[in-house]
Amino acid sequence: MKKWICLILVLSLALSMAACGKEKENANVDVAALYESYGAYLPDMFCPDADTMINFLGISTENCKQYQVAICAEGMRTDEVWLIEAKDQASLEKLRQLAQTRIEAKLDETVSYAPDQYAVVEKAELLTQGLYLALLISPDVSELKEGFLAAFK
Amino acid sequence: MKKVISWLLLFSAVLSLVATVSVKTSAGEAEEPEGSLFLKVSSITFSLVGEREDVYLGLIPRELVTWESEDPSIVSVENGVLTAVGVGSTVIRATHADRIVECTAGCLAKTQEELDSLPYEVVSAPKRLPPEVDLEEPCTSFDNAAIVGDSITYYLFQWESKTNYLGDILFLARGGVSMNGFVRRFKNIYYRGNERYLEDAIGESGVDRVYFLMGSNDISSTTQRPYYFQNWDTMLERIREKNPDIEIVIISNIPLYDETRESTQDDKRIKEHNDLIAEYNEKLRQYAGENGCMFLDLNYYVQDHYGRMPEIYNQGSYHMNQAGCLNWMKILRFYADYELEGGTLS
Numbered sequence: 325m326k327k328w329i330c331l332i333l334v335l336s337l338a339l340s341m342a343a344c345g346k347e348k349e350n351a352n353v354d355v356a357a358l359y360e361s362y363g364a365y366l367p368d369m370f371c372p373d374a375d376t377m378i379n380f381l382g383i384s385t386e387n388c389k390q391y392q393v394a395i396c397a398e399g400m401r402t403d404e405v406w407l408i409e410a411k412d413q414a415s416l417e418k419l420r421q422l423a424q425t426r427i428e429a430k431l432d433e434t435v436s437y438a439p440d441q442y443a444v445v446e447k448a449e450l451l452t453q454g455l456y457l458a459l460l461i462s463p464d465v466s467e468l469k470e471g472f473l474a475a476f477k
Numbered sequence: 478m479k480k481v482i483s484w485l486l487l488f489s490a491v492l493s494l495v496a497t498v499s500v501k502t503s504a505g506e507a508e509e510p511e512g513s514l515f516l517k518v519s520s521i522t523f524s525l526v527g528e529r530e531d532v533y534l535g536l537i538p539r540e541l542v543t544w545e546s547e548d549p550s551i552v553s554v555e556n557g558v559l560t561a562v563g564v565g566s567t568v569i570r571a572t573h574a575d576r577i578v579e580c581t582a583g584c585l586a587k588t589q590e591e592l593d594s595l596p597y598e599v600v601s602a603p604k605r606l607p608p609e610v611d612l613e614e615p616c617t618s619f620d621n622a623a624i625v626g627d628s629i630t631y632y633l634f635q636w637e638s639k640t641n642y643l644g645d646i647l648f649l650a651r652g653g654v655s656m657n658g659f660v661r662r663f664k665n666i667y668y669r670g671n672e673r674y675l676e677d678a679i680g681e682s683g684v685d686r687v688y689f690l691m692g693s694n695d696i697s698s699t700t701q702r703p704y705y706f707q708n709w710d711t712m713l714e715r716i717r718e719k720n721p722d723i724e725i726v727i728i729s730n731i732p733l734y735d736e737t738r739e740s741t742q743d744d745k746r747i748k749e750h751n752d753l754i755a756e757y758n759e760k761l762r763q764y765a766g767e768n769g770c771m772f773l774d775l776n777y778y779v780q781d782h783y784g785r786m787p788e789i790y791n792q793g794s795y796h797m798n799q800a801g802c803l804n805w806m807k808i809l810r811f812y813a814d815y816e817l818e819g820g821t822l823s
Contacts, residue, residue: 370639379647379682380634382670397635399792400628422670429667433628433652 353456353475355407359392361471365464367401369394382422383408387415389455402430402441405468406459416455423450423459430461512536512818514571514578516557517777520606523552523561523584524592524782532580533557533571536819543572552582563587580608585782592782601781601788603804610807610814612642618813619646623682625666625675626690628652629731629796636802643806647682649675655694656708657701676715679723686724687716688809690775693730693795696757697750705757706764713768726822727765729758729776732784734791751784762823771822778808 371394377383383393389409396403406423410416427448434442449460449469453476460468515534523530533539533556544554548567553560559569559582566583585599586592592600623646624630630650637643649666658664659675668678679687695701695708716723732751735744758776765772779801781787786794790801797805812822 370635372638373641375645376638376648379669380667395635395638397639399632399635399796399798425667425670425672429651429672432664436653 351454351456351476353409355390355392355409355456358471358475359394359405359407362405362468365462365467366394366396366405367403368397369403369405370397371395381426383419387411387418400434400438400441402434402438402444402461403463404430404459404461406457407472408457410455410457412455416452416457419457420450420452423457426459427461514542514573514576515815515818515820516569516571516578516580516608518580518605519608520581521559521583522566522602522604522782523559523582524586524600524604525589526561526563526584526587528561528584529558531558532569532582534815534820537573537576541573545570545572546582551584554582598788600783601785603778603787603789604780604782605778607778607804607808608811610810612640612803612806612810616642616644616810616813618810618817619643621684622686622688623647623649623679623684624688624690625649625679627654627694629693630690632792632796632798633802633805636799637806640806642803643809647684649678649682649687653694654691655698655701656691656705656712657695657698659691660704660708660711674715675712676719679716680719685722686726688726688728688773690728690730692754692757692761696730696753706760709764709768713770725770726773727761727770728773729761730754731776731779731797732786734786734788734794735783736791736794747785748783755784766823773808773812773822775805775808778804 371392372380374385377385377393381393383391383406385391387410389411391408392405393408394405404426408419410419427445427450430445431442434445444463445461447465449458449465451458451460451469451472453472456476458472460472462468512535514537517532517534521530521532533542539557542557544556546552546554546567546569548565549562551563551565551567552569553562554569557571561584564584564587566581568579569582570577570579585595624633626633627650630648631652634648634650637646637648649668651664651666654664654666662674665672666675666678667673668681673681692705695705713725716725732754733747735747754776758774762772762774764770779786779790779797786797786801790797790804792798792801812820816822
């Protein structure tokens with residue numbers, strides 16, 4: 325009998341955890357609003373148009389259900405934010421690879437003559453929650469990360 | 478009677494002369510050249526009395542243009558060539574038929590000592606300003622063009638992306654790239670999310686013209702400098718092999734700004750660097766002509782009275798800030814308009 329009770333408890337725990345996971349995957353986060361909330365932490369940024377996103381970063385808007393991509397508009401500062409809801413799992417994987425490549429490119433760009441910016445890129449965060457992806461490059465990366473995670477709570 | 482005959486002869490001679498003149502005029506009108514008048518600058522400030530500069534770009538033959546200086550005791554003009562005569566500022570006007578174009582022209586000092594004693598803000602101002610261009614007007618001149626460059630061009634990418642003043646131009650820019658890196662394949666261009674060889678990125682983009690501002694990282698390196706033009710040879714060959722019809726515009730390199738603001742050892746180093754840039758730019762101009770490329774002299778517009786990058790354009794010595802990039806975009810658009818009217822970049 326004890327075994328049965330244990331089994332039922334474990335099963336219900338597992339189910340509740342799965343339910344939690346499901347809730348996160350189904351979260352409906354407005355990435356534009358989330359980006360807006362980052363305002364205090366970011367310098368002057370520009371949001372590339374669809375052509376620039378594909379040519380410069382490799383991001384096809386076809387892989388995105390919603391997106392907010394912003395790049396620093398001030399000289400050597402390396403701040404960059406990608407907040408994207410991918411269309412599906414395959415799109416998410418493509419975006420994750422692009423984000424990884426972008427981090428490597430930025431490391432390479434800054435290593436020789438912008439050590440302070442190199443340190444910022446080194447601390448870049450590449451996060452996913454369900455089909456959502458965040459690439460966060462900023463001196464205030466922990467605040468940005470906190471904001472991203474909070475949006476899914 | 479003789480007098481009458483003489484008068485008649487004289488009268489007929491005068492008539493035939495008038496007729497000749499009117500025929501010539503008619504012929505002249507029939508061959509009235511078309512196109513606008515283009516000056517290279519909207520403003521030029523000579524550093525010292527005695528300096529001369531040809532500011533005429535065309536397209537009307539210069540001998541058909543009427544040139545006028547509002548104050549020839551400050552700057553005189555002859556066939557588009559300006560000469561600094563005295564200290565001050567005036568207006569130069571070029572006129573042909575109903576076409577008029579003006580620029581301001583001035584001069585700062587009579588002697589080097591006078592120039593050296595002027596406030597820093599005055600001598601570190603741009604010596605030349607490009608013709609005015611309404612950047613707010615939508616631009617399609619670069620829809621099939623790319624611009625290749627290092628971090629200097631990346632800064633332009635940043636400012637252009639905020640304004641869209643160059644329309645749909647494609648930026649193939651990456652900090653730290655050099656002709657040496659392209660040739661030896663150790664630092665290439667990111668295109669569509671992947672690191673690509675430059676000639677492949679150009680080919681895949683489908684552009685029919687590429688502007689290059691490349692050289693800052695090559696010329697400043699004593700080990701790479703000797704191979705600069707050899708590397709150009711290799712890259713032109715690779716690019717043309719994959720893109721036979723591509724048009725190539727080489728942009729001149731820009732000088733450094735002197736952050737020390739004083740005559741120090743660092744100032745000397747910067748002067749040597751800027752002299753080197755000027756020397757290589759002249760070689761680049763010649764190289765472009767000899768290798769089927771066009772040449773766009775950005776450096777001409779990015780100089781103060783000591784050949785440095787003007788203070789108002791500077792961002793960290795090597796790069797140009799928003800004002801500098803706006804200036805650069807004006808230059809690109811002005812010369813695109815000039816080409817549209819039949820001018821050539823050389």
